[in-house]
Each structure stands twice: as structure tokens, then as C-alpha cells.
Amino acid sequence: MTAGYDLIVIGGGAAGLGAARAAARVKARVLMITDGPPGGECTFTGCVPSKTLIEAAARRLPFPVAARRVRDAIATIAATETADALRAEGIDVELGRARFVAPGRIEVDGKPVTGRRLVVATGAAPLVPPIPGMAEVAYLTNETVFDLTDLPASLAVLGGGAIGCELAQAFARLGSRVTLIESQDRLLGDQEPEASQVIADVFTREGIDLRLGVEVDKVGTDPGGVLLSLHDGTHLIAQRLLVAAGRTSLNEGLGLPAAGIVVDERGYIVTDDHLATTARGVYAAGDVTGRAPFTHTAFAMGRLATGNALLRRRTRYRADATPWVTFTDPEVARVGITEAEAAHHGGQVAHLPMTDVDRAITAGQTHGFIKLIAGPRRLLGNLGGGRILGATIVASRAGEMIHEPALAMATGMFTGRLAQATHAYPTWSYGTQLAAAQFFMTIGGRRARPAQPSVK
Secondary structure (H helix, E strand, C coil), X not given: CCCEEEEEEECCCHHHHHHHHHHXXXXXXXXXXXXXXXXXXXXXXXXXXXXXXXXXXHCCCCHHHHHHHHHHHHXXXXXXXXXXXXXXXXXXXXXXXXXXXXXXXXXXXXXXXXXXXXXXXXXXXXXXXXXXXXXXCCCECCCCHHHCCCCCCEEEEECCCHHHHHHHHHHHHHCCEEEEEECCCCCCCCCCHHHHHHHHHHHHHCCCEEEECCCEEEEEEECCEEEEEEXXXXXXXXXXXXXXXXXXXXXXXXXXXXXXXXXXXXXCECCCCCCECCCCCEEECHHHHCCCCCHHHHHHHHHHHHHHXXXXXXXXXXXXXXXXXXXXXXXXXXXXXCHHHHHXXXXXXXXXXXXXXXXXXXXXXXXXXXXXXXXCECCCEXXXXXXXXXXXXXXXXXXXXXXXXXXXXXXCCEHHHHHHCCCCCCCCXXXXXXXXXXXXXXXXXXXXXXXXXXXX
């Protein structure tokens, strides 16, 4: 523990794994410090268990079977990320809590450790809103909900973002009576309004009770479970309460002020475009930065931070071409900007409802749409259809379909290439070709139109 390292990584989640493995690949001497098992939230309380539960719910499996599948999936993936597995890759692992004691100096459970460069990747934790009575009830979060051994007869979900929507639908399909409460007037507030409406319609058809545009004034206990008093004067009782109201930076006890590391008003570590913090030689990656809170972005940020720290690269982190998916059914996938944002950039929009996609018709899954947003290229204008600025896809396979427009954005591809490339028929992605063709001709009575600043 007293030996000097080329790189010290604080945190063992996706960002920490990305940073440490990138360092090991260039033969740097690297130490990962983690106060929990490597793999972090994604493996144990995030992506892996939630997507396993979603798949089990889609198959209408009994809850005990679904819970067992969750445990098995976690065990299988965690086995590839153990301390021993990482040591075999050339990564030293220390289990303990790290703390900065001075600029460039850290301790692990009181023992000093030194390194030339550091990457902070401690992640984020569930945000529990300060609602009166919350501390007195046994609420669930994504960190505890997968420990349930019995299916709740009724479940109230506080929060209509990605986590809330995914778990609300999963538990409803497993047999719980679900009520979802969201203070905004629509679900998935960071998505296109059209996408929010599709998911709301599907949820309503599946029997999920939506309470939108209303806040919870207080919570308390009840013989039936948890009593929630809403701002509109109504009350509801649920056996269990799941809080999915956002995330907060996980950096308490790190001693960031001692290192000269500045955080913003939300508590996230401030980084520049190269992921450098305000402390010399210290970088940050993943959820602790408050940037795109997804496993794949955290891993990519970890790799980029290591490259900039060790190899003195000056690579900028680009979030504009990074896709993200909400794994409801249908899925909601997005990359780049929305139509409202594109209206200020001279954007054009191609829109194709899934009712016009033959693969969706054959599958009987026609909820949703494909929306491609294109804009002029520098110097070349709209030649070749310009370039893709963003895309939103709501479809059964949206999470797979979004990568084609994401690739177009990442490579600066002419929009016309999406329309020219031959797509297999009948596939879900064939709809992407039809949508892209709207920038050049009328397809099924539709042609690309100017982006609108307000979309219903």
C-alpha cells in the first residue's frame, strides 16, 4: 500500500472498471480502491438486475422464478469482475474507503497510498426527496428492491423517469397493482413529448394508475402498508413504496476540499471537457460528474480519463453522439438533440409511425415511431441530406435500432447514406431507411418537414 502507482482509481463501478482496465492495457501500474465489490451499481443494483427482471416480467414468469433469475444473472456477471479476476488482468485491488488528506495525497482506511495520477469514479446514489414522514417508512430504492422475496400486492412508484417507468411496468406485469406518481405533467420528461405519450398510453392500457403533475405532500404508515398524501388532496395506500426520484453524487467522506476538488451546486464533481477536475493530476468519470448517467457512458468516460491522465492526450468527452435507452415496452431510445432543440439549428425532421413499419405490423407491436433529425453540414449545407443531429425511436427493438443513427452522428455521415444503404426486409431497422428517405422524397405520403419549437 505504500508503493507508488501510475494511476489510482477510486471506485469499482463501470467508470472505475473502464479507467483501471484502460490503464492495465498500456501496462501502467494501477490500483483500484473500492468500498464494495467490483462491478458497482450496474452489476448489483442497476442494469443487470433491472433488465433481468424486465425480461422475466415480459414472459409473465412467477415472481419467485424472476427473483431467482435476477440473482443468477448478478452472480454470472459479477464473477467476471471480482478482485481476483481484476488482479489477473494486472490491476491491484484494495477493498476499503479512500479519502483525500491533502492535494495529491490519499489514505485508504487510514493507510497512505501514492500515485502520479488519480481518477475519481465513486458513482451516484438514489436521491430520496425530503418529504415529511419519509424517514419513518420502509421505502425501497433500486438498491433494495431486488432483494424482495415476495411480490408486493400493491406498489407505489415515486418518479416517472427511466428507473421508475421500467420498474413500474415490470412489477405490473409480474402481478402487482402499480400506481406511478410524477410531479411533472408527463413521464420521461427528458424525452420527446410524443415518446412520453406513447408510454403513458401503454401504461394505462396495462392497468398502471398514473398520477401525473402532482406532488407527494407527506407519507406515513398504514395497516395496509404506506399511506401517501398527494398535493391534489387525494390519498393512496400501497403495500410498498419505491422511490425512483433521481440520483445524487456519491462523494461524501472523500475529503474533496482537502484535495482542492470543486463540486457544483448539486454536489457533482466539476470537470472540464477532458474530464480533469480542479485539482492537478486528478480526473473524474461516470455518475459522480453529473454527466450522462449511463453505464456505457461511465465506462467510456473512465477509459477517456485514463488516456488523458497517463498518455497526456487531450481527448474531449463527447456526449452528443452517445445513445441511451429506457427499457420499457416499447423501448424508448434517443441520441443527440430533440426536435424542439433542432428548431433553433435549421433542423429538418423525418417522422415514421410504427404502424407504417411492416416488421412492427407482423409482430403486432405498432406502438411508437421513428424520428430522425437532420441539419446542414458546415460549408456543404444540406448536400446529401446534411447530417444527423439526433434521433428518437420508440419501438419494441428501439435499443438496437438507435445505433445506426448514433453511428451516423459519430462518423459525420451524410444523412443520405442511411437512405441508400440496403436494409434487410422485413426488419425493424428497415424503418430507419424509410424514415431517412423522407429527406429526399415522399414516402408513404410523408416528407421531411422543418423542426418545430414545440411538439405535442
